Amino acid sequence: MADNTFRLQIMASDHVVYDGDALSAVIPTTEGQVGIMAHHSNIIMAVVPGILEYVPADEDGRALERHYAVVANGLIKVENNELMVLVDTAEDPEAVDEARAERAEARAREELKHSDTMREHAMAEAELSRALSRIKATRTRRNHKI
Amino acid sequence: MASTKEIKNRIKGVHDTQKITNAMYMISSTKMRKARRYAEQTKPYFDLMRREMRRMFAVNRDLKSRYYDADIDESLHGGRNAILVITGDKGLAGSYNQNVIKAALALADKSDEYKFYIVGDYGWRFFRSRGYNVEENFKHSMILPTLDMARNIAVEMLNAFDRLEFDRIYVVYTDFTGGMDAGDAVHDRLLPFDIDDFVPEGDEHASSASAVFEYEPDVETVLANVVGPYLIGYTYSALVNSYCSEQNARMMAMDAANDNANDLLASLELEYNHLRQNAITQEITEISSGARSLKKKKHQ
Numbered sequence: 436m437a438d439n440t441f442r443l444q445i446m447a448s449d450h451v452v453y454d455g456d457a458l459s460a461v462i463p464t465t466e467g468q469v470g471i472m473a474h475h476s477n478i479i480m481a482v483v484p485g486i487l488e489y490v491p492a493d494e495d496g497r498a499l500e501r502h503y504a505v506v507a508n509g510l511i512k513v514e515n516n517e518l519m520v521l522v523d524t525a526e527d528p529e530a531v532d533e534a535r536a537e538r539a540e541a542r543a544r545e546e547l548k549h550s551d552t553m554r555e556h557a558m559a560e561a562e563l564s565r566a567l568s569r570i571k572a573t574r575t576r577r578n579h580k581i
Numbered sequence: 582m583a584s585t586k587e588i589k590n591r592i593k594g595v596h597d598t599q600k601i602t603n604a605m606y607m608i609s610s611t612k613m614r615k616a617r618r619y620a621e622q623t624k625p626y627f628d629l630m631r632r633e634m635r636r637m638f639a640v641n642r643d644l645k646s647r648y649y650d651a652d653i654d655e656s657l658h659g660g661r662n663a664i665l666v667i668t669g670d671k672g673l674a675g676s677y678n679q680n681v682i683k684a685a686l687a688l689a690d691k692s693d694e695y696k697f698y699i700v701g702d703y704g705w706r707f708f709r710s711r712g713y714n715v716e717e718n719f720k721h722s723m724i725l726p727t728l729d730m731a732r733n734i735a736v737e738m739l740n741a742f743d744r745l746e747f748d749r750i751y752v753v754y755t756d757f758t759g760g761m762d763a764g765d766a767v768h769d770r771l772l773p774f775d776i777d778d779f780v781p782e783g784d785e786h787a788s789s790a791s792a793v794f795e796y797e798p799d800v801e802t803v804l805a806n807v808v809g810p811y812l813i814g815y816t817y818s819a820l821v822n823s824y825c826s827e828q829n830a831r832m833m834a835m836d837a838a839n840d841n842a843n844d845l846l847a848s849l850e851l852e853y854n855h856l857r858q859n860a861i862t863q864e865i866t867e868i869s870s871g872a873r874s875l876k877k878k879k880h881q
Binding site for chain 2: 449450451483538541
């Protein structure tokens with residue numbers, strides 16, 4: 436590991452976002468955006484919902500492309516030049532809409548199962564079709580970009 | 582005595598039922614494997630979160646907040662309790678649902694005031710039709726537990742707790758033992774949670790707890806910030822445990838049904854063959870006696 440880098444581990448509750456060397460990271464905390472670089476003193480801070488930035492590094496300590504993630508509540512810990520970020524959710528900013536639409540879909544499906552009256556059923560069904568079309572729209576938009 | 586046709590129909594019926602129980606057995610085992618695979622993915626995160634919380638509690642034993650406390654006398658169950666009950670959506674799973682319901686009712690008996698929050702259609706129907714105090718707007722099916730589902734449930738419980746509606750929140754779920762029994766219905770206090778749960782187990786943790794950390798802004802704020810994620814993790818593991826227990830219980834129930842069907846088929850087949858033999862014997866007797874009487878007539 437080059438001298439100007441530190442080990443960065445970003446863990447969301449259901450997947451590992453990044454695990455490797457990094458040059459710097461900017462994290463939304465209760466005290467505002469906090470920047471962390473190599474050889475930071477040992478610290479534990481509370482993460483609040485916001486946008487997290489980090490610059491990954493290659494083996495020689497050269498900067499790679501800057502990454503962003505939309506994060507929820509959690510905490511960070513710096514210990515012996517290792518930064519660990521534990522956050523409930525971390526999403527690619529591009530995929531935020533899609534993730535939200537997917538959650539809405541799951542919710543609508545559950546409501547559909549629980550609908551007791553015709554009216555509730557119709558409403559849940561409408562909600563489901565809205566969610567599905569939103570998912571389709573975000574996916575089409577993303578594919579066009581690539 | 583039943584005719585051979587009736588027994589034949591009966592055998593066919595048992596065969597058809599056996600097809601269903603066989604299929605249900607297979608479905609349950611697949612569902613269980615799937616749930617465990619998902620749970621496996623979230624384990625590292627929640628383990629790390631727990632470790633960090635343990636570290637914070639280890640340095641500050643006398644912290645106190647609405648969310649956690651070391652000195653709650655668990656023998657006094659009274660007060661206003663919210664009880665999160667995790668049941669299944671369907672029956673046909675042995676005593677799985679009954680065990681959970683029994684444990685939930687026992688807990689409600691000890692409370693001064695209670696309100697049930699039900700997960701799973703079976704429990705929902707049971708508690709509602711019998712007029713228990715159930716939160717009407719809390720509707721969750723026990724489909725494959727996901728983190729999102731756990732998040733929704735945990736946030737709803739936390740909100741109710743924050744509105745000061747309850748003194749304590751319990752969760753009643755089934756602990757998955759993986760063995761051949763149905764698993765035990767257990768209850769745990771979700772909020773306020775016990776710091777003693779975080780007592781370091783061995784020396785390895787004690788050494789990591791001794792490392793010096795700066796807390797920004799302070800330990801209380803950091804802890805308050807992870808109460809949500811901690812609850813989500815806890816709820817998720819309770820859901821997964823219950824789900825696996827349910828599928829396991831169903832597998833065993835279906836296995837027993839299969840065995841019963843086999844026994845039934847064996848005895849039915851025996852009876853069928855008996856009847857068939859009897860019919861054949863009778864026919865032969867009739868023919869031969871008929872032939873004999875014909876012979877006698879000729880001789881005369």
